[in-house]
Amino acid sequence: MSSSGAAAERSEAPHDSTIVVDKSVTLTLSSDSLLIVDERISRKKNRGCCGLCKSKNKTNTTQAISLYNVLDAEVNPSNLVITFAEHSAQNDVTVSVLDYPISEKEKPAIEAWVNQLLDQSYGTVQRKRRLKVLVNPFGGKGTADSLYQTYAAPIFAAARCQVDVQNTDYRGHAIEIAEQLDIDAYDAIVCCSGDGLPYEVFNGLGKRSNGREALAKVAVTLLPCGSGNGMTWNCLGTGSVSIAALGIVKGQRSPLDLVSITQGDTRTLSFLSQSFGIVAESDLGTDHIRWMGAQRFTYGFLVRLLKRTIWPCTLNIKVEIDDKRAIKEHYATFAARELDPKVDQKRLEAAEQSPALPELQYGTVQSELPGDWESVPGENMGNFYAGNMAIMSKDTNFFPASLPNDGLMDIVTIDGTVSRATSLKMMNEISTGGFFDMPDVKIRKATAFRLVPHENEGYISIDGEQVPFEALQAEIHRGLGTTLSKSGIRYEADGPK
Structure with a gap:
């Protein structure tokens, strides 16, 4: 932007949205960015004077910083400090x-301007969030701790978040931590x-006597340090730890549908997906090659496609919409x-009044099957996949019509x-967006x-975690x-x- 253009923008801005610091640096707030125009004078030697005289050369540097990226600002005894x-x-x-x-x-004027900057930068988002950080040192490629310390911790510190970091030492540890957590402290x-860790946390919160209240009060989020990282891709749109950390600082509290899964006498909660057939096999059957990252799913799919394509089952669904155009x-x-x-506030109030998990509307997998459920032919089932989020891992927008x-x-x-050939085309069309409308894909x-399931052995995946290979029933809340x-x-x- 030219100096005249910057001046025009400053003249159009409200008086209290612009300040001048260090005599020649202008800071202006717009609706979505902080505009910095630096017109400080630099003195350089004039070679034409053989070094005996100096001329003043005026430099004009303009920088625009998205308000989403502003982390903090404060007025010290003699300085204005902005962190972004x-x-x-x-x-x-x-x-x-x-x-x-x-x-x-x-x-006084700068302090008022700083308050305005922070108000516009955070909007309705809570500042200085209190975060319970759980690090799984064994997940994915085993680099979660170093990823957190290098890329996320500096972002949280700069935003003045209160952080309590704890490692998980074994499978199920996060369930215990969440079940015992002081939900008023975080x-x-x-x-x-x-x-896998968000799956454990949701279930730990749900196991409490006030499970509904805990799930409404405490947000569960993910820094992408594993293989799939579906939650981060869906909610924050990134596979970057540092950008996800910024998203956690600036993220909106968002209600999220959860699914109750019953098998036998057990009830668990799912936030991401449930799969049976080739997707479950490709996921759980490749656990031994987690070092490959997200590529292990593709490898597992191709290997199993060559070996076997049918996983017979009996399937009944409480269908609400079955036409693609209507979806x-x-x-x-x-x-x-x-x-x-106000929606979130009403949800919190309702959860405080009825703090226990909601009752199951359709009973458990052992209950009598409701008469209005649709019977879906399953003798030749190749893939059953139920999703509560759109993206299962990078570039796999498997459920594009999914909503939180x-x-x-x-x-x-x-x-x-x-x-x-059709199966391979389906896999390729997931990343292009053509998968949804393919005639062989029923949604x-x-x-x-x-x-x-009709067989005795196989895989069923809930949020990427293996559960017993037996009958299951799912109900959304x-x-x-x-x-x-x-x-x-x-x-x-x-x-x-």
């Missing part, structure tokens, strides 16, 4: 600091892991909504008798289902959980075309 997350690479941010001297006379639980219309209606903070808080799960069923929005997201309304994924 600066893009140091395409998929990374680091903490940067602006530091300007100020006089005692300038302090605003969010930050999982440094893959999707697209439903998505468009919900995705167009604006965030209303519509009270519906998206169920995909694919016949195992389709050709291998339903539902509130519940029951699946009974609208807005039971809480997470942090960029929009508070929709996932960071392309909707159906």
Whole structure:
């Protein structure tokens, strides 16, 4: 921007949105950014005078910082200090600091301006969040601790978050931590892991006698340190630890549908997905090659496609929408909504009045099957996949019509008798967005289902975790959980075309 253009913008801005510091640095607040115009004088030697005289060369540097990236600002005894997350690479941010001297006379006006800067930068988002950080040192490639310390901890410190870090020492440890957590002491639980740790945390909160209240009060979020990292891709739109940390600082509290899963006498909670067939096999059957990262899923899919394509079962679904056009219309209606903070407040009040987990509307897997559920042919089932989020891992927008808080799960069923060529095309079309409309892909929005495997051995995956290979029933609860997201309304994924 030219100096004349910058001057014009300053003249149009409200008087109290612009300040001048260090005599020639102008800081202006717009609706979404902080504009810095630096017109300080630099003295350079004039070679034409043989070094005997000097000329003044005026430099004009303009910088725009997104208010989303502003972490903190304060007035010290003699300085104005602004801390922000600066893009140091395409998929990374680091903490940067602006530091300007100020006089005692300038302090009142600058303090008022700082308050305005922070108000605009955070909006309705809570500042200085209290974070319980859980690090799984064994997940993914085993680098969660170093990733957290290098990329996330500086962001949290710069935003003045109160942080309590704890390692998880064994499978299920996060369940115990969440079950015993003081829910009034923390605003969010930050999982440094893959999707396995959030699964444990949701279930730990749900096991409490006041499970519904705990799930409404404490947000559960993820720093992407594992193989899939579906929660981060959906809620924060990134696979970068530093950018996800910024998203946790600036994220909106977002109601999140959770799914109750019953098997035998047990009840667990799911936030991401339930799978049976080739996807479950590709996920759980490749646990021994986690070092490959997300590529292990593709490898597992290709290997199993060559060996076997049918996993027979009995399937019944409580279908709510089964037409693809109607599903697209439903998505468009919900995705167009604006965030209303009153919704979250009402949800918290309701949870405090009825703190226990909601009762199961359709009973358990052992209950009599409701008569209005649709029977879906399952003898030739190739893939059953139920999703509560859109993206399962990087570039796998498997459920593009999924929404965080519509009270519906998206169920995909694919016949195992389709050709291998068609199956490969399906896999390729997931990343292009063409998967949804393929004629061999059946999609339903539902509130519940029951699946009974016909064989004795195999894999069933819940949020990427293995559960017993036996009959299961699932039922969704609208807005039971809480997470942090960029929009508070929709996932960071392309909707159906």
